[in-house]
Amino acid sequence: MEKIKVGVVGVGHLGKIHAEKYARLPEAELIGVVDVDRGRCQEVAERTRCQPFCHHHDLMGHVEAVSIAVPTHSHYQITRDFFMEGVDVLLEKPIAPTVQEARQLNALAQERGVVFQIGHLERFNGVLAAMNGVLKDPFLIESYRLSPFTGRGTDVDVILDLMIHDIDIILSIMGSEIEGIEAVGMPFFTSQIDIAHARIAFQNGCAAHISASRVAQERLRKMLILQSDAHLTVDYLKQSLLVTRKEGGGVRELTAEKVVRENDPLEMELRAFLQSVRDRTAPVVSGDDGQRALEVALQIVDEIGKPMKRRR
Numbered sequence: 543m544e545k546i547k548v549g550v551v552g553v554g555h556l557g558k559i560h561a562e563k564y565a566r567l568p569e570a571e572l573i574g575v576v577d578v579d580r581g582r583c584q585e586v587a588e589r590t591r592c593q594p595f596c597h598h599h600d601l602m603g604h605v606e607a608v609s610i611a612v613p614t615h616s617h618y619q620i621t622r623d624f625f626m627e628g629v630d631v632l633l634e635k636p637i638a639p640t641v642q643e644a645r646q647l648n649a650l651a652q653e654r655g656v657v658f659q660i661g662h663l664e665r666f667n668g669v670l671a672a673m674n675g676v677l678k679d680p681f682l683i684e685s686y687r688l689s690p691f692t693g694r695g696t697d698v699d700v701i702l703d704l705m706i707h708d709i710d711i712i713l714s715i716m717g718s719e720i721e722g723i724e725a726v727g728m729p730f731f732t733s734q735i736d737i738a739h740a741r742i743a744f745q746n747g748c749a750a751h752i753s754a755s756r757v758a759q760e761r762l763r764k765m766l767i768l769q770s771d772a773h774l775t776v777d778y779l780k781q782s783l784l785v786t787r788k789e790g791g792g793v794r795e796l797t798a799e800k801v802v803r804e805n806d807p808l809e810m811e812l813r814a815f816l817q818s819v820r821d822r823t824a825p826v827v828s829g830d831d832g833q834r835a836l837e838v839a840l841q842i843v844d845e846i847g848k849p850m851k852r853r854r
Contacts, residue, residue: 545571549605553586557611565590613697618643630657637832644833659825660832662710666810668803672783682768683750688758699734705754710835718746725845730757
């Protein structure tokens with residue numbers, strides 16, 4: 543099997559991991575990495591045995607596909623440049639800072655016939671596969687994504703940094719349109735919103751409550767789902783699913799239905815991207831998926847901003 547020539551643009555915390563995993567995948571040949579920090583770029587290149595480059599244009603003509611893990615404000619221009627050269631792109635979330643730029647990228651991807659995958663990593667968490675055949679017609683979803691403050695991802699607010707993962711997952715499992723959104727939030731350590739809570743009402747009667755914080759004491763990645771026949775507890779960190787069902791009029795925990803599906807979500811994401819590149823098939827998380835998650839995330843940002851505007 544011929545290896546797919548790949549590159550990584552932006553080798554900060556996450557991009558560095560992309561490069562390291564590409565370097566180990568048998569189906570990929572890591573050609574080079576790009577970063578504005580020359581020292582960091584050189585260090586990652588040496589570690590992954592590829593070429594360091596100062597500008598993403600230097601990869602043109604040498605790669606078939608790239609991962610882009612740069613600050614969100616640069617997503618549109620860099621992705622567009624690769625699309626114009628016919629290069630397939632795995633773009634870290636969020637897809638773009640604005641819906642208009644997201645639409646333009648999706649339109650260009652379709653026009654140029656390139657693979658366009660968005661890096662909503664949790665879609666590749668093994669626990670989601672464990673829900674197949676168990677999840678049906680939820681009427682209440684509660685989601686918690688909390689992290690201590692690290693200083694990473696602060697070019698965007700907590701909705702676009704963390705909450706958007708859960709927005710994407712909820713949209714992917716719901717077969718209903720959104721009826722309304724309510725939200726509250728506030729800055730804490732940064733000038734952006736650091737803590738947020740949103741309630742999304744769907745037309746089928748389901749309600750999703752989503753909490754996100756990047757100033758918490760500990761990491762938490764959980765989703766609770768209520769449906770008529772079961773209560774599902776999803777733990778993304780432990781990659782476990784606990785199903786509690788009604789039995790004979792009573793309720794008891796069925797330990798036999800605790801399922802653990804451990805995998806490496808990022809490796810699965812990269813392998814899925816490379817498979818789409820090789821087979822020319824639609825990615826698991828498409829640009830359209832990324833755009834829809836962004837649209838909802840920005841609605842939540844707007845809802846949080848309304849009280850602030852009224853106070854001015």
